[in-house]
Amino acid sequence: MRYRVIHVTKYIYEVPAMLCHNLMFQIPQDLPFQAVEDYTCEISPKPSFEADRSDFFGNRYRYFSVERMHKMLTVTSKSTLELVAPAWESADPKATMHWELVVEWLHSTAASSEIRQFYLESHHVQFIDGIREYALKSFLPGRPIMEAMLDLNTRIFKDFAFTPGFTDISTPLEKVFEHKKGVCQDFAHFSLACLRSLGLSARYVSGYIETFPPPGKPKLVGSDASHAWIALYIPGLEWVEFDATNNLLVGDKHIRVAVGRDFSDVTPLKGIVFAGKEQEMKVSVDVQALDEEEVDS
Secondary structure (H helix, E strand, O other): OEEEEEEEEEEEEEEEEOEEEEEEOOOOOOEOOEEEEEEEEEEEOOOOEEEEEEOOOOOEEEEEEEOOOEEEEEEEEEEEEEEOOOHHHHOOHHHOOEHHHHHHHHOOOOOOHHHHHHHOOEOOEOOOOOHHHHHHOOOOOOOEHHHHHHHHHHHHHHHOEEOOOOOOOOOOHHHHHHHOEEOHHHHHHHHHHHHHHOOOOEEEEEEEEOOOOOOOOOOOOOEEOEEEEEEEEEOOOEEEEEEOOOOEEOOOOEEEEEEEOOHHHOOOEEEEEEOOOOEEEEEEEEEEEEOHHHHHO
16 A cells, blocks of 8 residues: 655744744654655744754654744645555464463563563553553453454444544543543553553554545545554564554554654654744644555656
C-alpha cells in the first residue's frame, strides 16, 4: 500500500506573537515495513532557526523558532510512503510465550533496559484502581501473550465508546475508565496501563490511518486525523502493534511516525509562544491511498 499524508497545523493568535519555540514530531521513518519515498515540511512564517534531530527513543523531530512578530503560524507536513504487511501478521498467537514467562524474562537481567523501560508508569499511564483486574480478565494464567493481547484489544473496543470531545489530553485515565468513553489516545493509554500493570513492556505509537466516510457520502478534505495505538514486546516477534480503537492487529494501513512512553513524548506539535490573550489551533489531516499511476504523477 502507498499513501500520501498531508498534515496542516495552524495557530492563530488574537494579538501578534513575538516569539515561539517548537518541537514537531511529524517526520515518518524508514522501517522494515515502511519506506518513506518523500517528506517535505513548510513553515510560515519562515523560521529564524530550524534543525532536524533525534530523540532518546530514536524518533526524528524538528525544532524551530520564529523570532519576529506574527499573527499566525502554519506548519504543513507532506509525506509519501509505501507500506508492506509486517512480519507479525503471519504469527500464530497460540504459539507465543505464556505472558507470565514474558514478565519473568522482562524483570531479569536478560532483557535490555531499552525494552524494560516500557513497563514503568509514565505521565499519562498510571496504575489506577481496577486496571490490573480489568487486564487479568484477558491475561488468564498460562495464556499465550499474543492471544491474550488480541482478547484485551477486542474487549476495549467493545467496552469503550469512541466519543470525540468527551476528553482532551489532560483528562485523567480514571475518567476514561469510569465512563468508558474517549478517543484513540485515551484507548492507547488505557491499553498501556493494562499491560504495564501486569509487568509487560508496551509503548505508545503515533501516526496516521486512512478513514472512510459513511456509505454514499464524499470524503471531506481534512477529515482524517492523527492516530495512536500501542506496541507490545513479544519475545521472538519484538514490538507487535495493536489498535484498540479499531480492534485491529496493525497491518499495512497504519503509518508510523514516532514511539514513546505516552502522548507527551511524541506530541505532533508543541512549544512555547510569547503572546498576549488567546490563541486558536486548527488541524487538518488528509491520508490518501495511492495507486502506481498517482505516485508517479
